[in-house]
Amino acid sequence: xxxxxxxxxxxxxxxxxxxxxxxxxxxxxxxxxxxxxxxxxxxxxxxxxxxxxxxxxxxxxxxxxxxxxxxxxxxxxxxxxxxxxxxxxxxxxxxxxxxxxxxxxxxxxxxxxxxxxxxxxxxxxxxxxxxxxxxxxxxxxxxxxxxxxxxxxxxxxxxxxxxxxxxxxxxxxxxxxxxxxxxxxxxxxxxxxxxxxxxxxxxxxxxxxxxxxxxxxxxxxxxxxxxxxxxxxxxxxxxxxxxxxxxxxxxxxxxxxxxxxxxxxxxxxxxxxxxxxxxxxxxxxxxxxxxxxxxxxxxxxxxxxxxxxxxxxxxxxxxxxxxxxxxxxxxxxxxxxxxxxxxxxxxxxxxxxxxxxxxxxxxxxxxxxxxxxxxxxxxxxxxxxxxxxxxxxxxxxxxxxxxxxxxxxxxxxxxxxxxxxxxxxxxxxxxxxxxxxxxxxxxxxxxxxxx
Amino acid sequence: xxxxxxxxxxxxxxxxxxxxxxxxxxxxxxxxxxxxxxxxxxxxxxxxxxxxxxxxxxxxxxxxxxxxxxxxxxxxxxxxxxxxxxxxxxxxxxxxxxxxxxxxxxxxxxxxxxxxxxxxxxxxxxxxxxxxxxxxxxxxxxxxxxxxxxxxxxxxxxxxxxxxxxxxxxxxxxxxxxxxxxxxxxxxxxxxxxxxxxxxxxxxxxxxxxxxxxxxxxxxxxxxxxxxxxxxxxxxxxxxxxxxxxxxxxxxxx
Numbered sequence: 001x002x003x004x005x006x007x008x009x010x011x012x013x014x015x016x017x018x019x020x021x022x023x024x025x026x027x028x029x030x031x032x033x034x035x036x037x038x039x040x041x042x043x044x045x046x047x048x049x050x051x052x053x054x055x056x057x058x059x060x061x062x063x064x065x066x067x068x069x070x071x072x073x074x075x076x077x078x079x080x081x082x083x084x085x086x087x088x089x090x091x092x093x094x095x096x097x098x099x100x101x102x103x104x105x106x107x108x109x110x111x112x113x114x115x116x117x118x119x120x121x122x123x124x125x126x127x128x129x130x131x132x133x134x135x136x137x138x139x140x141x142x143x144x145x146x147x148x149x150x151x152x153x154x155x156x157x158x159x160x161x162x163x164x165x166x167x168x169x170x171x172x173x174x175x176x177x178x179x180x181x182x183x184x185x186x187x188x189x190x191x192x193x194x195x196x197x198x199x200x201x202x203x204x205x206x207x208x209x210x211x212x213x214x215x216x217x218x219x220x221x222x223x224x225x226x227x228x229x230x231x232x233x234x235x236x237x238x239x240x241x242x243x244x245x246x247x248x249x250x251x252x253x254x255x256x257x258x259x260x261x262x263x264x265x266x267x268x269x270x271x272x273x274x275x276x277x278x279x280x281x282x283x284x285x286x287x288x289x290x291x292x293x294x295x296x297x298x299x300x301x302x303x304x305x306x307x308x309x310x311x312x313x314x315x316x317x318x319x320x321x322x323x324x325x326x327x328x329x330x331x332x333x334x335x336x337x338x339x340x341x342x343x344x345x346x347x348x349x350x351x352x353x354x355x356x357x358x359x360x361x362x363x364x365x366x367x368x369x370x371x372x373x374x375x376x377x378x379x380x381x382x383x384x385x386x387x388x389x390x391x392x393x394x395x396x397x398x399x400x401x402x403x404x405x406x407x408x409x410x411x412x413x414x415x416x417x418x419x420x421x422x423x424x425x426x427x428x429x430x431x432x433x434x435x436x437x438x439x440x441x442x443x444x445x446x447x448x449x450x451x
Numbered sequence: 452x453x454x455x456x457x458x459x460x461x462x463x464x465x466x467x468x469x470x471x472x473x474x475x476x477x478x479x480x481x482x483x484x485x486x487x488x489x490x491x492x493x494x495x496x497x498x499x500x501x502x503x504x505x506x507x508x509x510x511x512x513x514x515x516x517x518x519x520x521x522x523x524x525x526x527x528x529x530x531x532x533x534x535x536x537x538x539x540x541x542x543x544x545x546x547x548x549x550x551x552x553x554x555x556x557x558x559x560x561x562x563x564x565x566x567x568x569x570x571x572x573x574x575x576x577x578x579x580x581x582x583x584x585x586x587x588x589x590x591x592x593x594x595x596x597x598x599x600x601x602x603x604x605x606x607x608x609x610x611x612x613x614x615x616x617x618x619x620x621x622x623x624x625x626x627x628x629x630x631x632x633x634x635x636x637x638x639x640x641x642x643x644x645x646x647x648x649x650x651x652x653x654x655x656x657x658x659x660x661x662x663x664x665x666x667x668x669x670x671x672x673x674x675x676x677x678x679x680x681x682x683x684x685x686x687x688x689x690x691x692x693x694x695x696x697x698x699x700x701x702x703x704x705x
Contacts, residue, residue: 407559409526
């Protein structure tokens, strides 16, 4: 690897990061390629189409240092959505054995009932111990280029994902086999003012497996942190995975994430992107449908207030026939907050009989709140059903008056209506514990105690 | 209980005056029917009492137990015992009837400085009302009015009234859009709630509801004012002769 200071990395003050040791040879090659890409892409400005509405000044104005290991013990309780879950914890991007459920040096395994098998371990260990499983997928879960009616459908570039590949040292390797009965919780905790973290998560849902996972990001509020996580998910043939992602970091945090999923034939992937926290948050979610008869959900709930800026870019590639996809984004924007949504759906030339539905709705609660919404459907097959709809609105007077005329105070009535708006997505989450805890957080965020 | 005195009200948006000096006194235990042709201001009266912000009161006053309602927010009016059954009940997807009513009832208890009802005693309370009105339990878990038929929506209004136990009930054209069976169910509900310390104002265009909810007084509203008052026989006369003869009578005395 080059020891020269990379301009984009130095822009973030992270020179030292690029010089850290890199692990096995194949990984060093991967990192070298990622560095080249990242160097070419740099840190985007609003001149870049994909970053038009999300200026990164707040991020680049600060000096960041590569993340240090966090404390062994936390004062505050770490998030848990369900008492009987299997929980693994990553502190400052590093897998924490002591805070993770088994508490033993061996990987967390065999917790699943019904013959299911669960492996959750440090990615750093898995790089060597499970090379055969990890190497084919790490950094490879992404769309490819295909040809369609005289043009090329290209994957998007993700400069921060490349940066994660360059600098990540650890993270989580999660392997799901058979039916996993308990909820699997992945908790990312960030702490340490001015530090940057790059956790890497690789989730392998093996053939025919069934599981529900929730991945939660929190920071402890002791000062700004910057996390640039990458999560890669492989849903193999016939597997069924529900994946809830919760970003609930403290209001001065920076969060720029990349989340890529690969779906094999006859697989189902139900994903929910819940965004409550951070000063600046950007999630790029991509799903590549690599086989026939797939079912996909990519839904989102965004609740932004104060000066928050929350940006979600989703991209779904229907590359094979008979794929069904559903996407609903519900976005609540208050105060001076800004929310950005860009939803791309590519239906490739071979993807006949695709059925894709996209809806995104925003509720503006203040005159200074902003929403930028861009559905983007590109269809190269002729026998498909694709619909999309985007609406932006305010709370309606009549339901508000109706509730108040029954005695519900104004603030509570507003919160209930906002909640009902967002709940349409939260209600789709099948795990009751997760759904209830997310509903409770939403109420807290709306400032109303409705217990 | 209720005194409306020389009430003038206009539409806030375009300042069109609808109520032009309306006066009405209602005592506890009484049922007053307010009838009148379309556009006479019947619904405006109901909405102004409930505190709808699309109307502005420009003159006069509404007193409940001797104290003005006009400065109170809609929710505060509800806490003071005012209830309006809507002509077009509003659908609120994602909010269950049970949750909605518990929030409403507890807000009032809180405003009265009383202890809020826990989930168990609340459930007991509403089950009793479901029984009293002969409704089905599945109404409780459904979202407020979502996908309800016209009749179900009106029944739900009466159900809410039964649960919240208001002192002044204003029924805004509750009979509109109902077939005769649904009308009877709704009327039976109202009759079950009649009591010496509760008053009703029944706003209606047609007399037929008054066959089932028999009023103590009937008032005719025309062009924003009550132009004639009488007993229940006045409603029959209106049914028989229409509103024209009153118009003529008012015209003659004016």
